[in-house]
Amino acid sequence: xxxxxxxxxxxxxxxxxxxxxxxxxxxxxxxxxxxxxxxxxxxxxxxxxxxxxxxxxxxxxxxxxxxxxxxxxxxxxxxxxxxxxxxxxxxxxxxxxxxxxxxxxxxxxxxxxxxxxxxxxxxxxxxxxxxxxxxxxxxxxxxxxxxxxxxxxxxxxxxxxxxxxxxxxxxxxxxxxxxxxxxxxxxxxxxxxxxxxxxxxxxxxxxxxxxxxxxxxxxxxxxxxxxxxxxxxxxxxxxxxxxxxxxxxxxxxxxxxxxxxxxxxxxxxxxxxxxxxxxxxxxxxxxxxxxxxxxxxxxxxxxxxxxxxxxxxxxxxxxxxxxxxxxxxxxxxxxxxxxxxxxxxxxxxxxxxxxxxxxxxxxxxxxxxxxxxxxxxxxxxxxxxxxxxxxxxxxxxxxxxxxxxxxxxxxxxxx
Ligand code: MYA
Numbered sequence: 001x002x003x004x005x006x007x008x009x010x011x012x013x014x015x016x017x018x019x020x021x022x023x024x025x026x027x028x029x030x031x032x033x034x035x036x037x038x039x040x041x042x043x044x045x046x047x048x049x050x051x052x053x054x055x056x057x058x059x060x061x062x063x064x065x066x067x068x069x070x071x072x073x074x075x076x077x078x079x080x081x082x083x084x085x086x087x088x089x090x091x092x093x094x095x096x097x098x099x100x101x102x103x104x105x106x107x108x109x110x111x112x113x114x115x116x117x118x119x120x121x122x123x124x125x126x127x128x129x130x131x132x133x134x135x136x137x138x139x140x141x142x143x144x145x146x147x148x149x150x151x152x153x154x155x156x157x158x159x160x161x162x163x164x165x166x167x168x169x170x171x172x173x174x175x176x177x178x179x180x181x182x183x184x185x186x187x188x189x190x191x192x193x194x195x196x197x198x199x200x201x202x203x204x205x206x207x208x209x210x211x212x213x214x215x216x217x218x219x220x221x222x223x224x225x226x227x228x229x230x231x232x233x234x235x236x237x238x239x240x241x242x243x244x245x246x247x248x249x250x251x252x253x254x255x256x257x258x259x260x261x262x263x264x265x266x267x268x269x270x271x272x273x274x275x276x277x278x279x280x281x282x283x284x285x286x287x288x289x290x291x292x293x294x295x296x297x298x299x300x301x302x303x304x305x306x307x308x309x310x311x312x313x314x315x316x317x318x319x320x321x322x323x324x325x326x327x328x329x330x331x332x333x334x335x336x337x338x339x340x341x342x343x344x345x346x347x348x349x350x351x352x353x354x355x356x357x358x359x360x361x362x363x364x365x366x367x368x369x370x371x372x373x374x375x376x377x378x379x380x381x382x383x384x385x386x387x388x389x390x391x392x393x394x395x396x397x398x399x400x401x402x403x404x405x406x407x408x409x410x411x412x413x414x415x
Contacts, residue, residue, distance in 0.1 A: 147193065
């Protein structure tokens, strides 16, 4: 017979569920709930296996036609070899890509950087996806993938690294992003690749790890003037400038720029170092040549060559990613270096990174940024990095890692 006190709404289970539903960590993700990613409801479920969530389907069963866009828009494949297309992408991102929480800065990836980031060994043009307004042909949205081999524990998995998802400010909140993500997924599947890696500042189901940015002032006066940092308590400008002052040149004997002839030694050093992390790229010599050989104003790499044995014992690198400064009278660009891959076997990491700061400072960067990934925590505080606000979450698509891990166990830096 009916018991008025045992209906759904008063059962303990339903009270718990409604409580959980009211918490932000289980807020509804109408799109992401349909995707093969770790779901919030499964957190802590030890019965689910690590690895692929969905099996590959035969290529003949992959949808052959693009997904439908709202009728004013059309798909375009962006040819990054074309100066004209590259400029359109550059402008879309310059005006509409990622901003900080206070909307003071916006990433300003250079054209050279975009060409580097989007044309690694084995890249697919079809994964550089734009959306245009049919009437004006104006580029209004963008998403990209590049291929990578990513090692997860003992398994090497072919993946797409997804980046540069951007919808024009005037077209936000119209559910365009899910269509773009489905379309890039379809094009990745057509190449018989079934997993992906990506990062985002927003919380989605479900991060494999959550990282924090740290910032090392190189030009504190400018950083304070533009609102990037604040004068510390009981600090004057001149004491602050003195605090962050760096020597003119690196201190480690044998510290020099990486050259083409170093590719095989650097590959060996890096592969050996990265093997200790839970997730890292599986770089071969071609990858190292592309991703780490210095490219002017894009990526800088230095190494230590032993003056006695000529062995390559240590390596450090950073990439160049300026931000536009929004609405400042005196400055329009913040020049930032981002720590990339660093390996120390002989020179203490602290000393190696101090030399990286010295060369970045000489190259006129305003700030040197680093995530708390790999062994970075061992030098951040001592080298006067300060913690930033905002976090960067790392994700895998169609690959479950039951237990999130610490950022120091992550060996992957995405651009
Ligand atoms: S991260 C950088 C992202 N870009 C920016 O932050 C630039 C400024 N913002 C924008 O341009 C827009 O706000 C974007 C969203 C385009 C981000 N990653 O269209 P909507 C979900 C994934 O109404 P909009 C990067 O590039 C959101 O939770 N999903 O929203 C890596 C909601 O879904 P749900 C995101 O604001 C990208 C839905 O979209 C993100 O107009 C990796 C709302 O859509 C985000 N950053 O547009 C992409 N932001 O209801 C995934 C919002 O479920 C790749 N959303 O919560 C997955 C792997 C694919 C390949 C698989 C191969 C096998």
